[in-house]
Amino acid sequence: MKRGRKPTIDAADITRAAIAIADAEGLAAVSMARVAQEMGNATMALYRHVKNKDELLALMWDAAMEEPPPLPDGEWRDKLGFWARAVLTAIRRRPWFLQIPVSGPPSGPKNLAWLDSALTALEGVPLEPGEKIGVVMGLSTFVQGEARLSFTLSQGFEEDPAQFNHQYGQKLREVVDPRRMPALAKVVEAGVFDLDDVLDVEDLGADFDFGLHLFLEGVAAHIDGKST
Structure with a gap:
């Protein structure tokens, strides 16, 4: 019986290449065409192993987590x-x-x-x-x-680092009406948001x-x- 040629890539290879792109450039950079380019294959070659981008994302979602570490002793x-x-x-x-x-x-x-x-x-x-x-x-x-x-x-x-400094507390004092938002007003007046960072x-x-x-x-x- 004559054996066919083994595929040069598989779904795991494609997933690893896609993850490498996402790690370097973000998820928006991942596409079937881009992954094929990185792997040096034609885009259609990928579709023999991964149906579409949605399936690729599902594979990435699983592979991205790696293996869980062993649990420690304790309760x-x-x-x-x-x-x-x-x-x-x-x-x-x-x-x-x-x-x-x-x-x-x-x-x-x-x-x-x-x-x-x-x-x-x-x-x-x-x-x-x-x-x-x-x-x-x-x-x-x-x-x-x-x-x-x-x-x-x-x-x-x-x-915009400025929106996270002490000015945030000042802005809240200007917009939080104690009659409409009494609980939040108490927290603001307590100085919870009066921080430099x-x-x-x-x-x-x-x-x-x-x-x-x-x-x-x-x-x-x-x-x-x-x-x-």
């Missing part, structure tokens, strides 16, 4: 906290990950490995399987939301840790409520 909160910070670190390596439209639940091997890791952190916790999935999905949404916010704020700071990398990290703490404490309260 479930320590493990889930470690997992959340590992997800944040992985996203920060490739912030274009957040720009990929998500059209379905995780199904690629890397994303499923991260899901399995988070569920492993909840082994032995008295929750129903569906509740565990809910916890992991909620935590994932929190982490990705925080990553997106910190990335966009950092971009805004680079473009409203955006601080360390503050973003502290905000993430505080939000993560609140999330995990909420899960703990739900577990305690079930036991009583």
Whole structure:
């Protein structure tokens, strides 16, 4: 039996080339034609392995995350906290990950490995399987939301640092009407926004840790409520 020629490229090769372009120039630079050019192939050759750009983006969305690190010893909160910070670190390596439209639940091997890791952190916790999935999905949404916010704020700071200094607090005093927004007015008058640098990398990290703490404490309260 005569064997056909082996393909010189495959979907994994195409995905790696696309990720390299996104790492260097951003997600907007990725196209089937550009990937083909970088690989030294005709564009039609790529379509034998990847149907279209949407499929390529889905492959990139999975491959961008790499493999989850091993969980540390400790209770479930320590493990889930470690997992959340590992997800944040992985996203920060490739912030274009957040720009990929998500059209379905995780199904690629890397994303499923991260899901399995988070569920492993909840082994032995008295929750129903569906509740565990809910916890992991909620935590994932929190982490990705925080990553997106910190990335966009950092971009805004680079473009216009002035909007993040003490003038922000002054502007709020001018536009916040205590009669219409009494709760916000109290925070403004307390001087929360009277800072020389409203955006601080360390503050973003502290905000993430505080939000993560609140999330995990909420899960703990739900577990305690079930036991009583």
